[in-house]
Amino acid sequence: xxxxxxxxxxxxxxxxxxxxxxxxxxxxxxxxxxxxxxxxxxxxxxxxxxxxxxxxxxxxxxxxxxxxxxxxxxxxxxxxxxxxxxxxxxxxxxxxxxxxxxxxxxxxxxxxxxxxxxxxxxxxxxxxxxxxxxxxxxxxxxxxxxxxxxxxxxxxxxxxxxxxxxxxxxxxxxxxxxxxxxxxxxxxxxxxxxxxxxxxxxxxxxxxxxxxxxxxxxxxxxxxxxxxxxxxxxxxxxxxxxxxxxxxxxxxxxxxxxxxxxxxxxxxxxxxxxxxxxxxxxxxxxxxxxxxxxxxxxxxxxxxxxxxxxxxxxxxxxxxxxxxxxxxxxxxxxxxxxxxxxxxxxxxxxxxxxxxxxxxxxxxxxxx
Amino acid sequence: xxxxxxxxxxxxxxxxxxxxxxxxxxxxxxxxxxxxxxxxxxxxxxxxxxxxxxxxxxxxxxxxxxxxxxxxxxxxxxxxxxxxxxxxxxxxxxxxxxxxxxxxxxxxxxxxxxxxxxxxxxxxxxxxxxxxxxxxxxxxxxxxxxxxxxxxxxxxxxxxxxxxxxxxxxxxxxxxxxxxxxxxxxxxxxxxxxxxxxxxxxxxxxxxxxxxxxxxxxxxxxxxxxxxxxxxxxxxxxxxxxxxxxxx
Numbered sequence: 075x076x077x078x079x080x081x082x083x084x085x086x087x088x089x090x091x092x093x094x095x096x097x098x099x100x101x102x103x104x105x106x107x108x109x110x111x112x113x114x115x116x117x118x119x120x121x122x123x124x125x126x127x128x129x130x131x132x133x134x135x136x137x138x139x140x141x142x143x144x145x146x147x148x149x150x151x152x153x154x155x156x157x158x159x160x161x162x163x164x165x166x167x168x169x170x171x172x173x174x175x176x177x178x179x180x181x182x183x184x185x186x187x188x189x190x191x192x193x194x195x196x197x198x199x200x201x202x203x204x205x206x207x208x209x210x211x212x213x214x215x216x217x218x219x220x221x222x223x224x225x226x227x228x229x230x231x232x233x234x235x236x237x238x239x240x241x242x243x244x245x246x247x248x249x250x251x252x253x254x255x256x257x258x259x260x261x262x263x264x265x266x267x268x269x270x271x272x273x274x275x276x277x278x279x280x281x282x283x284x285x286x287x288x289x290x291x292x293x294x295x296x297x298x299x300x301x302x303x304x305x306x307x308x309x310x311x312x313x314x315x316x317x318x319x320x321x322x323x324x325x326x327x328x329x330x331x332x333x334x335x336x337x338x339x340x341x342x343x344x345x346x347x348x349x350x351x352x353x354x355x356x357x358x359x360x361x362x363x364x365x366x367x368x369x370x371x372x373x374x375x376x377x378x379x380x381x382x383x384x385x386x387x388x389x390x391x392x393x394x395x396x397x398x399x400x401x402x403x404x405x406x407x408x409x410x411x412x413x414x415x416x417x418x419x420x421x422x423x424x425x426x427x428x429x430x431x432x433x434x435x436x437x438x439x440x441x442x
Numbered sequence: 443x444x445x446x447x448x449x450x451x452x453x454x455x456x457x458x459x460x461x462x463x464x465x466x467x468x469x470x471x472x473x474x475x476x477x478x479x480x481x482x483x484x485x486x487x488x489x490x491x492x493x494x495x496x497x498x499x500x501x502x503x504x505x506x507x508x509x510x511x512x513x514x515x516x517x518x519x520x521x522x523x524x525x526x527x528x529x530x531x532x533x534x535x536x537x538x539x540x541x542x543x544x545x546x547x548x549x550x551x552x553x554x555x556x557x558x559x560x561x562x563x564x565x566x567x568x569x570x571x572x573x574x575x576x577x578x579x580x581x582x583x584x585x586x587x588x589x590x591x592x593x594x595x596x597x598x599x600x601x602x603x604x605x606x607x608x609x610x611x612x613x614x615x616x617x618x619x620x621x622x623x624x625x626x627x628x629x630x631x632x633x634x635x636x637x638x639x640x641x642x643x644x645x646x647x648x649x650x651x652x653x654x655x656x657x658x659x660x661x662x663x664x665x666x667x668x669x670x671x672x673x674x675x676x677x678x679x680x681x682x683x684x685x686x687x688x689x690x
Contacts, residue, residue, distance in 0.1 A: 077548045084533070092535065280526075283523065
């Protein structure tokens with residue numbers, strides 16, 4: 075047992091002495107949360123739009139005011155003529171243009187019908203659609219208010235309620251994703267690199283010649299990264315609650331327990347990589363291509379799994395992060411209890427056991 | 443010198459697929475001996491040594507090290523041998539003292555033993571002042587000597603040295619061999635592979651491997667007579683020329 079503590083101490087020295095890596099390890103969750111929270115967001119907010127008002131009457135002014143006062147749009151500037159439209163779009167200064175025809179109010183009041191043209195920049199089709207929908211909604215709102223009560227005898231009103239995330243905040247979606255990504259990087263990549271480094275340096279041979287039991291070598295390697303991960307889990311949760319206002323709806327102990335389970339999964343993956351990789355670069359490459367990329371692409375964090383072609387959906391089931399992401403989302407955001415996620419947890423636990431068994435086996439045979 | 447055999451190897455063979463790295467070698471090493479293990483690159487010396495250290499399983503043959511059977515008692519062997527690998531095997535980002543503590547620790551030495559041993563070792567190597575500096579700040583010669591002393595920390599019966607003086611200047615090599623002699627005079631058996639023929643002359647007995655076989659075995663004087671060469675270099679060249687396989 076004493077050998078073991080010496081070993082763990084040594085691992086801590088390695089981590090502690092390498093200040094640059096340490097900075098990355100602790101800085102990364104902070105960076106990712108802040109970047110995803112404040113910079114990279116697909117929410118539509120304060121989008122610059124251009125307005126071409128050929129009518130300049132009361133009604134058009136009122137509609138423009140409505141548009142401006144919504145939190146989705148900022149009027150970039152009023153356009154003078156059709157000729158200004160193209161350059162404004164091309165330079166990317168506006169994403170949407172609202173065009174009122176001449177005599178808008180007259181047509182509306184006397185002809186009972188007037189049209190507004192909405193032109194969207196569809197280089198990003200999703201955003202363009204969203205913008206057009208929002209603008210339409212704002213205009214419809216105005217129309218309803220202007221007319222007072224609807225005059226149709228039969229009306230269907232849709233009432234919407236966005237469950238679990240009423241403000242439609244992107245952070246609800248990415249906090250679980252960032253957690254999976256950070257744990258992947260910290261645990262899998264760092265563990266595999268630290269084991270492969272010893273192989274490269276030749277120190278692994280000396281350790282294997284010593285009477286220390288190989289399995290203890292592996293466990294001692296994992297412990298510092300396990301502890302680092304718990305620090306990272308804590309900092310991500312604190313940041314998301316206090317900086318991003320994403321509340322933890324479910325049981326905190328359950329959430330933390332599941333995070334720790336995933337940490338072990340990833341540590342096992344790191345060990346597996348280290349038994350395949352011959353050099354630190356290869357270990358890093360495999361971690362990035364084999365673990366990090368699927369985590370980002372296939373876990374459902376960036377792109378919904380349900381929309382993928384069937385083969386990809388099948389493949390995504392093999393990505394541990396997918397299950398972790400599902401679990402965290404349900405516990406943290408929806409506030410579900412264990413009874414709703416036990417199946418996914420079982421799958422994750424099964425994967426963990428499998429990876430652990432395979433990698434320990436591989437580690438042993440490598441020594442021969 | 444007592445005649446007790448501490449290493450006994452009989453028809454030991456290691457194959458990797460079709461390739462026979464070590465081909466049916468047989469030899470004994472006596473206690474307190476400095477046993478030189480020579481051979482060109484790829485002749486199979488490192489493979490043979492790795493088998494004796496328990497890093498690699500033999501394909502066939504028998505061997506006992508420090509009185510324990512290679513197959514049945516690998517753990518007992520590990521406690522009784524020291525090993526210095528070809529690559530520098532201390533942790534560069536740890537201090538001298540931390541390295542000593544770590545290696546002492548994994549061999550199960552008590553804190554007091556570690557303290558005594560490290561004091562002794564630091565005086566011998568005149569490293570007292572550098573005890574708290576990182577190993578990477580030490581010159582290569584010192585590091586090699588320190589690696590050796592670390593391999594000797596738990597007073598093993600046998601110490602295996604895999605090309606310990608590679609890339610080291612002649613003066614340090616001399617100092618290194620002084621350490622080897624001291625260890626041998628205290629009864630430790632030294633099993634050393636080397637490329638340097640002058641070092642072969644320092645050994646009590648030498649075996650020369652060619653293409654995975656032991657082609658010559660005896661004291662340097664005997665071998666020089668047998669091959670009527672004036673130095674070990676001559677002996678080695680005569681044997682190595684017969685080799686059919688080159689680098690591997």
